[in-house]
Amino acid sequence: MTVSAELRTLSDEHAAHTYHPLPVVIATAEGVWVHDADGRRFLDMLSAYSAVNFGHRNPRLVARAKEQLDxxxxxxxxxxxxxxxxxxxxxxxxxxxxxxxxxxxxxxxxxxxxxxxxxxxxxxxxxxxxxxxxxxxxxxxxxxxxxxxxxxxxxxxxxxxxxxxxxxxxxxxxxxxxxxxxxxxxxxxxxxxxxxxxxxxxxxxxxxxxxxxxxxxxxxxxxxxxxxxxxxxxxxxxxxxxxxxxxxxxxxxxxxxxxxxxxxxxxxxxxxxxxxxxxxxxxxxxxxxxxxxxxxxxxxxxxxxGTYQKNSAELGAYMHERLAGFPGVSYVSGRGLWAGLHLDRKARPVSERLMELGVLAKETHETTIRLAPPLSITREELDWALERVERALAEH
Structure with missing residues (x-):
């Protein structure tokens, strides 16, 4: 049994089942990337429902927190x-x-x-x-x-x-x-x-x-x-x-x-x-x-x-344009680096396949996947994620 599997077992046995998480256990994170307890790397396309807008462990915010902790x-x-x-x-x-x-x-x-x-x-x-x-x-x-x-x-x-x-x-x-x-x-x-x-x-x-x-x-x-x-x-x-x-x-x-x-x-x-x-x-x-x-x-x-707002506006427009042409997408909603990918099928299998491909996103209301990467994401990192979104949709 992997370390992640052992940790998931503890959660299943001892925590109330108020969520249906993807089977991944995050152990470290920085910027747009996270690693699970077994060392696998993923690009975070959820940002803790926008709580991590400025990236995981943003250096300025961490430094400010450490200073105040002292x-x-x-x-x-x-x-x-x-x-x-x-x-x-x-x-x-x-x-x-x-x-x-x-x-x-x-x-x-x-x-x-x-x-x-x-x-x-x-x-x-x-x-x-x-x-x-x-x-x-x-x-x-x-x-x-x-x-x-x-x-x-x-x-x-x-x-x-x-x-x-x-x-x-x-x-x-x-x-x-x-x-x-x-x-x-x-x-x-x-x-x-x-x-x-x-x-x-x-x-x-x-x-x-x-x-x-x-x-x-x-x-x-x-x-x-x-x-x-x-x-x-x-x-x-x-x-x-x-x-x-x-x-x-x-x-x-x-x-x-x-x-x-x-x-x-x-x-x-x-x-x-x-x-x-x-x-x-x-x-x-x-x-x-x-x-x-x-x-x-x-x-x-x-x-x-204003740097993060600008990046969200510019890369968000690019992301929405690309998503609209992906297979199985009925329509795309949202603004900036925030998109609802409304599918013509169940969304959970797509989310699970994305996880296998190294991208973490989450479904909502059966047929929609929300995409919301940290606003610090680069064009190259976004392309990396979108290529895998397109692949997951084509496979499911």
Missing amino acids: RVTLVSRAFDHDQFGPFAAELTALCRKDMMLPMNSGAEGVETAIKTARKWGYEVKGVPAGQANVIVFAGNFHGRTTTIISFSDDPEAHEHYGPYTPGFRTVPYGDIDALRAAVDGSTVAVLIEPIQGEAGVNVPPPGFLRAVRELCTEANVLMIDDEIQAGLGRAGTTFAADHEGVVPDVYILGKALGGGIMPVSAVVADQDVLGVFKPGQHGSTFGGNPLACAIGREVVTILKE
Whole structure:
């Protein structure tokens, strides 16, 4: 039995089966490449669902983390620390906002945004107590907490977890007329993914995000933009909503904000929104910790330089053009170095064959494969991966 096989056995026997991973056990990683426990090399075309946008063990981020590890890692928000204020200032400037609330996971960020919207609705907009509603979209994926899965229409995420949290209305993604019809005087927010990742890297119709922005402004409703997976360079711009020149009322950030090193998330908005919170009303022991803030500061610095966004936009256009001509591909969706490869067949065998050929990618919703390499990938490395994608599709 190989080392990888032994390790997989331990996982199968002692870890809850909440995932259906490919049969590979990663032991080391650098840049776009990973090695398994038996020394086999693979090109990572998933990037931990965009958490590793800047490459595995990015030298700048690792150096910043090591430096902070030698100083202080956690004090809780009971005390301030020397990384918190600068991180808050730098992140809010990147988002063109003036206030942030740090958390850890993306789901915590979504929960925080929902709490923010409801509190804002009651205290600022004047919605009657207990009547606030948030509008979401079909095909959404915002996390796996009890509240979040209450408005999921994915049976695997939703079923058998009731009773469910009320206060949400679902409309078709991309349908502005349905959204307009759903908004009423008790609506406090529209929660949207600018590109739906889990649903298959779905991009909304042109102009839809602008129309959502305009409707939210007219109706005095918060536009909450979940950029956890779509943002921070993945779609070829700093934020995916930038493609339509849209600035939401609230950003939810996560995944790549921690540089693939730490779970780091944040809700970013202006003071008239996040200012509804007072001491003791929300928080997190680990949210905004010194190590997270130090890494987050370097992530913001990297994003301000624009190199990764540019690479994603340029190589993403090339990748999409090539993928569209591959055998068995019904259509390709996505933006930048992020593609949903929608097949005319089951996707799992293709993912497994790709693994055998040295490329790691993952299927979603039976017939779609998501491709999302680290944004540090070169043209040569991308060609290497795409040649194997084409071969796997031709064989299956």
